[in-house]
Amino acid sequence: DAGVIQSPRHEVTEMGQEVTLRCKPISGHNSLFWYRQTMMRGLELLIYFNNNVPIDDSGMPEDRFSAKMPNASFSTLKIQPSEPRDSAVYFCASRPRQQETQYFGPGTRLLVL
Amino acid sequence: GQQLNQSPQSMFIQEGEDVSMNCTSSSIFNTWLWYKQDPGEGPVLLIALYKAGELTSNGRLTAQFGITRKDSFLNISASIPSDVGIYFCAGRRRPNFGNEKLTFGTGTRLTIIP
Numbered sequence: 001d002a003g004v005i006q007s008p009r010h011e012v013t014e015m016g017q018e019v020t021l022r023c024k025p026i027s028g029h030n031s032l033f034w035y036r037q038t039m040m041r042g043l044e045l046l047i048y049f050n051n052n053v054p055i056d057d058s059g060m061p062e063d064r065f066s067a068k069m070p071n072a073s074f075s076t077l078k079i080q081p082s083e084p085r086d087s088a089v090y091f092c093a094s095r096p097r098q099q100e101t102q103y104f105g106p107g108t109r110l111l112v113l
Numbered sequence: 114g115q116q117l118n119q120s121p122q123s124m125f126i127q128e129g130e131d132v133s134m135n136c137t138s139s140s141i142f143n144t145w146l147w148y149k150q151d152p153g154e155g156p157v158l159l160i161a162l163y164k165a166g167e168l169t170s171n172g173r174l175t176a177q178f179g180i181t182r183k184d185s186f187l188n189i190s191a192s193i194p195s196d197v198g199i200y201f202c203a204g205r206r207r208p209n210f211g212n213e214k215l216t217f218g219t220g221t222r223l224t225i226i227p
Contacts, residue, residue, distance in 0.1 A: 004155075033213070041116075042116050042217055042219050042220065043156070043201065043217040048213050048214075055213065059214075091155045091156075100146070100158065104156050104157070105155055106154055107154070
């Protein structure tokens with residue numbers, strides 16, 4: 001079975017450019033989470049969706065970040081414009097209804113120069 | 114954002130040794146979770162704890178939910194090479210899925226010395 005799929009796996013871009021990260025959750029899962037991991041701040045929840053609806057986006061650092069989930073099988077996290085301090089590993093995770101386990105994707109390693 | 118304090122930050126042990134790590138918070142959590150992250154991958158849930166004082170095992174792993182609800186502990190017995198990785202605790206304030214927000218610990222990096 002395919003797990004959570006994230007693309008791209010690696011992204012190197014220049015400051016000011018738009019970055020779009022993509023996530024395909026596990027089929028049948030109804031919750032989707034976007035996390036950011038850095039050495040300094042650890043693993044932080046950015047936003048999560050239930051049934052494609054954003055529930056809590058309080059972790060989104062600023063207006064440069066936006067996330068969408070147009071359907072149950074796809075979500076995007078966009079950074080516009082990107083800054084060097086956005087460099088991190090971004091994880092997407094999905095979870096089945098009324099279960100504890102969040103299944104993490106392999107992550108997207110973003111480097112903003 | 115708030116982070117849970119984990120200790121130790123890193124451990125260097127020999128294969129076969131037992132491992133203990135803990136996670137503390139200044140505030141109460143009603144659910145405690147332990148994850149393991151292998152290099153280049155996302156975290157994987159190991160154990161979930163829902164009641165103060167609860168002791169739960171998963172193979173060689175045992176975790177405890179502290180009585181004060183402000184801490185949790187993870188023990189690994191008879192470590193093997195595949196135990197290498199970073200272990201994270203995570204807490205959730207509400208005991209159900211209505212509040213999904215998890216606060217993650219700072220991580221404990223486990224290395225096994227040949």
